[in-house]
Each structure stands twice: as C-alpha cells, then as structure tokens.
Amino acid sequence: ASTIGDLLKEEGLVSPRIRRKRTPGNLNELTDANRNNHVWSADFKGRFRLKDGSWCRPFTLTDNHSRYLLCCEPGTSETTTFVRGCMEAAFREGGLPDIIRTDNGSPFVAPGILALTQWSVWLMKLGIKTERTTPGCPGQNARHERMHLSMKTAMSHHDVFGSLSEQRVWCNGWRNEFNREKPHEAHGQVPPAKIWVPSPRSWDGKVPEVNYPEGAKLYKVGEKGDLSLNGRTFLSSALRGEYVRFLEVDDGVDVILFDRVILAYYDRAE
Template identity: 40%
Template sequence: MVWRETVLMDERLRFVVECLSGEETMTQLCAGFEISRKTGYKWLGRYREFGPEGLQDRPRAPLEHGRATAAALVERIVFEKEVHPLWGPKKIMARLRRSEPGCVWPSVSTAGEILKRHGLVGGRRKRWRAVGNGPWPQPAEPNAVWTADHKGWFRTRDGWRCEPLTVMDAWSRYLLGLEATGSTADEEAWPVFERLFAQHGLPDRIRSDNGSPFASSGVTGLTPLSVRFIKLGIALERIRPGKPQQNGRHERFHLTMLPMANAPQADRAAQARAFEAFRRSYNEERPHEALGMDTPSQHYRSSNRPMPKSVPEPDYPAEAAVRGVRQNGAVKWQGTEIYISATLVGEPIAIEETENGEWAIRFYAHPLGFIDKKHMKLVRRSAAPTAPLGAAANAT
C-alpha cells in the first residue's frame, strides 16, 4: 500500500509520533495509515537513527553491501519479535532455525542489531541467577522432581483475586500446570494435582516452600494436600524458610511469567485461557538456554508411575507399633496421649525403635519426628534421624 496523498514528510512524521506514543500497536497503526508493517518499521528505524531528516526520501541507488541481511529475513525476525515481545535474539533465532532449518539465517548478534535498529530492544537488565538448588540431588530424568508454588496474587479487571498455581518438571523445565486458582487452599490445589497425576503419572518427589497449601506450622508440617502426596508414595522436599534459591529454577520461571500479572485479563475464565496459551507457548515454542535452545516439550515424557485407582495401604514392618490417630489428633502410647496432627485424624502411623533406643514416628514413608520421653510429646529433629531398627533390618 502507498501513503495517502498528503505531504509525505508530514504524514511520516505523524506516523512516527503516534507510534512512539505507544497507544496503538504497530499493526493497528500501519492499518490506519494504509501501509505495510515493513514500511512502518522502516520509517521508525530511520527516525530513531537519523531524526526527522531520516524521513526524507533517499536516492534509489543501493546502500547495502552484498552481505547485508535480506529484507525478507529482516521482516521475519522483526515479526517474530512482535509476536514474542519478551524473547531476545537468541530465542528468536533458535525458533526460526528450528521452524525453517534449510534457510540461511543471520547470526544472533546480527539479529540483535536488526532488532535494535527497529527500536525493539531495550537496555539489558541484570539477570537473576539462582544460587544452588537446595540440599537435594539434581534430578537426572523427567518426573524425578516436580516443583510447585503459588505466584504472587493479582486481580483480574473485574476484581477477581487470582492466585496462580504453577507446577513444573525440574529436569525438563516442562510447565505441567499454570492454573488460575482463587486461593492457596487445599480444595483448589488438589483438583489441579489430581488432574496432572492422571495425565502425566506420579513424580518421585515434589519440592515446595513451607506455605499453604503445601505445609503448615505444626510439628509435622502436614496439610491435607501433603498427606495426599505421601499416601501416593511421593516424597516431600521443602525448602528452608527464606531460601527461595533452593527452588531456584521455579523462582526464575516466575520472573518469566511476571508480565502476565501486569496485564490481567477481563475475568477468571479469560485469565485461564491466557494461562493455557502461555503454557503451550512456553513448552512448545520458547527455546530454553539450559536445554541447548530446545523446548521443554522436546525433553519431557510422562511418568512410568500411573495414578493408582485406589490409595495403597501403608506397608509398616511387623515390629512397628501401629496406632490410629484419634479425633483429637493424638495417639495412645505407654499410658498417655501424644499429640500428632489434626490433619492425620483416622490415619495409621507407625512408632519404631531406633538403634540408639529412641522412638521414631512415621506416616507411610514420611518421618514425622521423635517422641520426647521426658515431656511425652512429638518433636522434630534438625539432624538426620537414626534409622529405625526395622528399616535397618530391611536395608540389609
């Protein structure tokens, strides 16, 4: 399309002014001025480089040397940046090379210069880096560890409070779930995990912080959600309070999705659709540097541990003293009641003697603590507990 029949310099200058105001997208502006996006980016780039003088027509003699990037490739790079405004030149070029491997694409540095000339690259910000990844072994395959957290809340445009629940496979960085939940309550979180377990199978471990719905401040630290995990044979990994770097990969992902909280949708349903679109793009389109610029979907596979149809009973050794947790959250032991947890009411726990004569309590495979014989109460231990005699015998 051509510019409308007015003074060309005035028309081009008006276009640039409206473009820099940021009130409309490049696509909307170009449609209004009846020009292509390629022409729009050309005049914006000239204005940024040369000021108003750059809007004048140039001689038609070729200005580029033989190694200049072809205009069609430049347009593809600019278009990809417009579609994925949060991606840098590395991810953009990885995406284009993967989609068209037969094309001779320019280098990442050249792509960066192209985006800079078109005014599509801001100043570099200091990168957030995780320090370590906690006291646990690094996952060696998919589903060894899932990480989970609630992102900071925000309100949709109709005022609904959104508490995004995010679940990720630590090894492949595959975003399993990004849910628009309305609270951090167990009754909202469990249906999400139940669906993910049915779809992908069970992980070996789940890593989380110590907040709701994953942990509580009680002696056992259990919540209804964590009890469900334990009964399914999923080990709990909880980061230390004030140590978000122990779940560093997940924290880094939350920075990636931060712009979504700054652009809330109209309501809960619209927010859920936006989250799902983001999840698919993150898994299937966005290259990940830690994966050699592959996408998470290229590395993730479902677990070989399917969600069971019924919850298995605990396999306690014969020498363990099994007690049912009473309605008051306690068990009877040596003539007195020892409080365990209101969350475990009706559940069987095992009391086992350790090699040094202590009494350890566990629920399924999850250690709850030790009996303080002096005060006859359940206590935690910061150090690694001594193995119960039954567990030691089984290990040998």
C-alpha cells in the same frame, strides 16, 4: 545389645549420626534433578486483581529437569483442596514424580511435627517425597522462578481479563506456548515439550494405604490428631485417621513412624 542407631539402620531408616545433627524429615539437601520427573516444583505466582475486582492466584507446577510446565491454573485461594485438584490433573497427565519441592507457605507446610499437612501426607501415601527451600531463599527454586518471570513478562495489562474463566483460557494458551515454543539454553535451545515425557509411574486416581510390616505395632491417630497413650497425646492433625507404627528401639523407648518417616520418640516411662 543393639543401639537405637543399629535398630534404625536395620529398618533402613536413618543413621544415628544424621539423626543427631538434623531434624527428621529434613535429612537431605535439595535434590539436583537429573532426569524427567525426578523433581517437580510447585508454587503460587503471587496474586493480581482481575478486571471484575476479584483476586487471582495462579498455581504452577514444573518439571525441574525439562522445565516442562505441568500446570498453570488460576484460582481464587491458596487451599489444600485447590492445590490437590491441580495436582491430581497433573498426575493423570504426567504420572507421579519422585519429589515435589515447595517453599514454606500454606498449604504446603503447617506448624507441628515435620510441618506435616494433609497435602504432604497425601503425597507420602502416593510414594512422593517432599522437600522445602530455605525461607527467604527463592534462588533454591531458580528454574521455577524463571518460569514465573517469563509468565509475568508475557502477562501485559491486556492479558488480565474480567473473569477467572477468561484468565484460565489465557493461562492454558501461555502454558502451551511455553512448553512447545520457548527454547531453553540448558537443552540446546529446545523447548520443554521436546524433552519431557510422562513418568513411568502412572496414577490410577487411587490413594493407597501405608503398607506396614506384618505384625507391626500400630496405633490409629484420633480425629483431633492425637493418640491414646496413658492419656491423650497430640501428634499431628494432618494424620487424623491414619495409622502410625511404634517400633521399640531401646528399653522402654519407641520411635513413632508414619510409613518410613520418623515422627517422634515415645518414652513409656514418662
């Protein structure tokens, strides 16, 4: 008889050895970016007060290989709506990356299964993987942090303006300078714009539904993030309205999948 591991390997999911030792969704080490658009890093550059007294929280997005700065957008809050809007603009300009790396802050992660958020589910549907640095280890995102240091150095007192719109003008100008004029030792003192090219995975603005195999056993997640399984079973509020797949891997035991990511196991006898 097939073991759980055999069945998972047949589906191309995960080996039993790795499944036992690591939490699903954190199966791999951080990726070493070796080409353009392999890994992008996303973060907020702290916060500071504008001259009108309001807080400014710039969202930044870089390509790890070329160091190209795809986004430097000042905002007033660290929300899913704001981050998604910034990323949509970056995807239209630069196409889709393979992986996006973040820290463990909001809105990138949330308590619960795999730390899923509406943001990470959106990326999964676009075919983008996510990976997270270890809490308290900013050095794992060193290239992005060096860009933040360059930004902090450039932003003298005179570069803090009276309104968000004025600060946006400065951020756009500095982003252009960083990309086109700042040399990088790793690329022979060539600026990022000379290295980076858009991803071949262009984006048309549409978010596709997950494509499950024909005949797959599917359940729709309720508006509260739960499933109707001999009563209501909570799964993840980030998945509300989405379909998940139940794949039998042992007698009376199903693995619950979103796309090809293992969420949990369900024992029908319990």
